[in-house]
Amino acid sequence: MSSMLAIILGGGQGGRLYPLTKHRSKPAVPIAGKYRLIDIPVSNCIHSRIERIFVLTQFNSASLNRHVNLTYKFDAFHEGFVDILAAEQTMDNTDWFQGTADAVRKTLRHFQRFSPENYLILAGDHLYKMDYRQMMETHEESGADITVAVSPVTYEEADQLGILHVDDAGEILNFVEKPKEDSILFGYEIGALLRSKYDVTDESRCLLGSMGVYIFKRDILKKMLQNFDHTDFGKHIIPQGIGEFKVHAHVFTGYWRDVGTITSFYDSNMDLLSRQPNYHFFDEPFRVFTRARYLPGSKISGLQSERAIICEGSMIEEAALKNALVGLRTIIRKGATVEDSYIMGGDFYEDDPELDLPPVDGVPRIGIGQDSHIVGAIVDKNARIGRGVKITQKAPDENYSGPGFMVKDGITVIEKDAVIPDGMEI
Incomplete structure (x- = not known):
């Protein structure tokens, strides 16, 4: 027009x-x-x-x-x-x-x-x-x-x-x-x-x-x-x-x-995982346009999955996903579980993503660490979740914050570029 x-x-x-x-x-x-x-x-x-x-x-x-x-x-x-x-x-x-x-x-x-x-x-x-x-x-x-x-x-x-x-x-x-x-x-x-x-x-x-x-x-x-x-x-x-x-x-x-x-943002993203979402992106005549990243297909091994969307460029090894939305370049390491959560992924790959490299000066690598358990969360881009981290379901009226995270209306939000050290419980 x-x-x-x-x-x-x-x-x-x-x-x-x-x-x-x-x-x-x-x-x-x-x-x-x-x-x-x-x-x-x-x-x-x-x-x-x-x-x-x-x-x-x-x-x-x-x-x-x-x-x-x-x-x-x-x-x-x-x-x-x-x-x-x-x-x-x-x-x-x-x-x-x-x-x-x-x-x-x-x-x-x-x-x-x-x-x-x-x-x-x-x-x-x-x-x-x-x-x-x-x-x-x-x-x-x-x-x-x-x-x-x-x-x-x-x-x-x-x-x-x-x-x-x-x-x-x-x-x-x-x-x-x-x-x-x-x-x-x-x-x-x-x-x-x-x-x-x-x-x-x-x-x-x-x-x-x-x-x-x-x-x-x-x-x-x-x-x-x-x-x-x-x-x-x-x-x-x-x-x-x-x-x-x-x-x-x-x-x-x-x-x-x-x-x-x-x-509303969390609920809308979780709704995408339902069998018949209110809004979906699988609509060829009315596609949603975005930037082409030219990423490889996701590499997955030993995954247990129940309702998940996994975007390109991700690497997941022997993890469990239940009602999980996994964004671009997401790294989920062995033994991790992600439930009722949106993992936004990363803006870049750190070193060789295929190698489970040790932390540098105690700082975890980008992605979800080994044996970590995440429920009811939004994990923003480039977050570094260490090994054995536990993020549990919160009551809808819970609101508080800490280093690198904030709980709003019961939803845990891990901030962009945040570092969550090994063994931390939120």
Whole structure:
């Protein structure tokens, strides 16, 4: 769609996903063993024939910049691009991005030279497959100034989302951000006509939550950003627009999830291991694109396995995997067990990965050490797990931290480049 330009918001400090965002931005966090979160919205755009894409970044953007620059290269005879725009100081403005809307405001001059008829605004930390051309049809047929993608959600999910009051014609009448009481949502439930039109059969999904996906007419976005000093789309721009412009809803009934917290991120990765996952990467017509690493096939010997995904370049020797997601270049040594865990793998091989070399100055080698036992964990890249380490299942309300690790909502997260010494118990 040559009339559309996509803007992917790289996110703020990523506090909800910390410590996975300690050294990287949210969209750069590895998902499903070999992808990055940014690959989801970019792939959606490419499949939707939207090939002019900007990614706005500010915090810990080095790895995201590297991934995008190495992955999304269109040929010299193609007008498409995926460009990174980092926060910058100018003579007129010395502040950094103060929010999602402020990020677009401060970079708007870079987009205007393309003269798109519409802007597509996307989040960089959501998991879903969507053809934005269908949303564009809704936008054009309704004559809307702003179109908001919405997903049917339950009352239990409402306090984490922006909830919209939508009439039977699809026009948005009101908006409430993360309501803390159900009584606030009186009259917000999906009407019978709208439920029938979009075949929303799950009665428990009776509210419409904002997906953080917006289409703005070019002049409307420019006017709202220039006339108001609002900093956030969900909290400020959309509620302001409802009062002044025609704001329409596009109901999306496919799978959608915000993976911006440790719990939702962990659950989404573990769901990939189920027989029928809500979201899967084995979809040839709607592939998720990422960087080619040119790694060899994984080398496995003596493995006991029950539900596992093992990405290329891994080496596993006489270990046991149960409900385990194993990322690129993962080394799992003899006697180790991994259960209900996501091992992200490594960025490089250390020496000869086929040799079980001894520690250097007491520091374990990259990977999972011999006879270690890991349950209910996310192990970030390049972590060094020593021999006989035990990471046990935690209660959902446990939250504490130690050297190289953090427990959040009962999930143990081993930090990137962390060293967990021999025999340690977490």
